[in-house]
Amino acid sequence: MxxxxxxxxxxxxxxxxxxxxxxxxxxxxxxxxxKEDGKEEN
Amino acid sequence: MxxxxxxxxxxxxxxxxxxxxxxxEITIKETVKNNGTVxxxxxxxxxxxxxxxxxNLKEFYGEYTNxxxxxxxxxxxVLHDILGKIADTYRQNVENMTPEDVDILYHPExxxxxAYVQLVNYEANKTMLKNVPYRKYMDLAVIIxxxxxxxxxxxxxxxxxxxxxxxxxxxxxxxxxxxxENTTKLFPPRMMKLEEMIQMLEPxxxxxxxxxxxxxxxxxxxxxxxALLYAQEELxxxxxxxxHGYYILPSSIHEVLLFPDDAGMPLEELQYMVREVNRxxxxxxxxxxxxxxxxxxxxxxxxxxxxxxxxQEKEPER
Numbered sequence: 001m002x003x004x005x006x007x008x009x010x011x012x013x014x015x016x017x018x019x020x021x022x023x024x025x026x027x028x029x030x031x032x033x034x035k036e037d038g039k040e041e042n
Numbered sequence: 043m044x045x046x047x048x049x050x051x052x053x054x055x056x057x058x059x060x061x062x063x064x065x066x067e068i069t070i071k072e073t074v075k076n077n078g079t080v081x082x083x084x085x086x087x088x089x090x091x092x093x094x095x096x097x098n099l100k101e102f103y104g105e106y107t108n109x110x111x112x113x114x115x116x117x118x119x120v121l122h123d124i125l126g127k128i129a130d131t132y133r134q135n136v137e138n139m140t141p142e143d144v145d146i147l148y149h150p151e152x153x154x155x156x157a158y159v160q161l162v163n164y165e166a167n168k169t170m171l172k173n174v175p176y177r178k179y180m181d182l183a184v185i186i187x188x189x190x191x192x193x194x195x196x197x198x199x200x201x202x203x204x205x206x207x208x209x210x211x212x213x214x215x216x217x218x219x220x221x222x223e224n225t226t227k228l229f230p231p232r233m234m235k236l237e238e239m240i241q242m243l244e245p246x247x248x249x250x251x252x253x254x255x256x257x258x259x260x261x262x263x264x265x266x267x268x269a270l271l272y273a274q275e276e277l278x279x280x281x282x283x284x285x286h287g288y289y290i291l292p293s294s295i296h297e298v299l300l301f302p303d304d305a306g307m308p309l310e311e312l313q314y315m316v317r318e319v320n321r322x323x324x325x326x327x328x329x330x331x332x333x334x335x336x337x338x339x340x341x342x343x344x345x346x347x348x349x350x351x352x353x354q355e356k357e358p359e360r
Binding site: 002003004005006007008009010011012013014015016017018019020021022023024025026027029030033 | 073094135136194197198200236237240244251255257263291294297301305307311318322
């Protein structure tokens with residue numbers, strides 16, 4: 001039988017970099033939309 | 043010391059940290075991982091064993107460079123500590139593996155019992171997919187791994203391959219069904235607000251903006267994007283309570299984001315956001331897809347949204 005590769009993963013604390021980036025970008029997009037909606041109402 | 047030098051030093055000097063451990067060879071091997079990325083792994087093998095434990099050295103090199111940037115440390119001192127840690131990792135995860143642990147890989151019943159699914163990108167893994175059983179899921183592929191050990195020290199698993207499964211007489215259709223069922227029990231879905239998830243992972247963080255987005259992952263937070271395959275109940279509850287459907291943003295192989303489809307955010311903008319975050323904030327081997335998906339409240343189905351619908355292909359018959 002050929003050798004079976006076993007992947008060993010060391011448990012590390014995941015950093016939420018991508019999630020933070022999404023939160024930032026979504027919040028920015030929502031703020032822009034609110035401003036644009038406000039302009040249209042005026 | 044660059045990464046190559048570090049790997050070679052580890053290979054040459056680790057032996058003296060493994061006194062009392064039976065092994066025949068320490069080698070450095072480049073292994074193709076998720077999305078075709080190449081990782082340098084350390085293999086400590088025995089001729090009389092059919093398993094080849096592969097320890098990724100990237101994490102250890104990261105620690106080495108971080109500590110070397112602190113002036114108080116000397117190269118030899120840091121290297122000695124790191125070599126000790128690698129040897130400990132081997133002892134804890136491999137040497138302590140009981141014959142029963144390794145036996146899991148050689149008996150069909152234990153393979154069925156310990157199989158679980160992982161969701162990966164189809165296109166980026168086409169070469170690997172030639173050798174493994176999988177199911178196509180939109181522009182993604184569901185592959186199967188076999189869990190060997192999971193404790194506070196680490197996690198050991200092997201990808202189910204056609205050759206391995208054929209050699210021990212595992213039926214691939216039955217394997218997929220067992221893996222999916224096991225995954226729902228071993229890794230139950232977890233859904234929470236994006237802000238709460240960030241706070242949980244980074245407790246010191248403040249001023250996280252409210253977005254209305256949710257994170258869908260599993261209780262372990264590892265390979266949690268696969269929860270899309272079995273979190274129907276959670277998706278239905280969220281959708282019926284809020285009264286709308288959700289765009290699904292594939293933030294990584296570990297989780298997806300659910301964003302209200304009535305929030306007035308253009309789909310193109312979400313698509314651009316996913317591409318940008320994938321390029322700037324997600325490790326290449328953890329990218330799931332650039333595609334935005336949609337969960338429809340009425341049909342309760344998940345479908346790919348713009349673009350890449352052309353990726354739909356017929357799964358090869360086996």
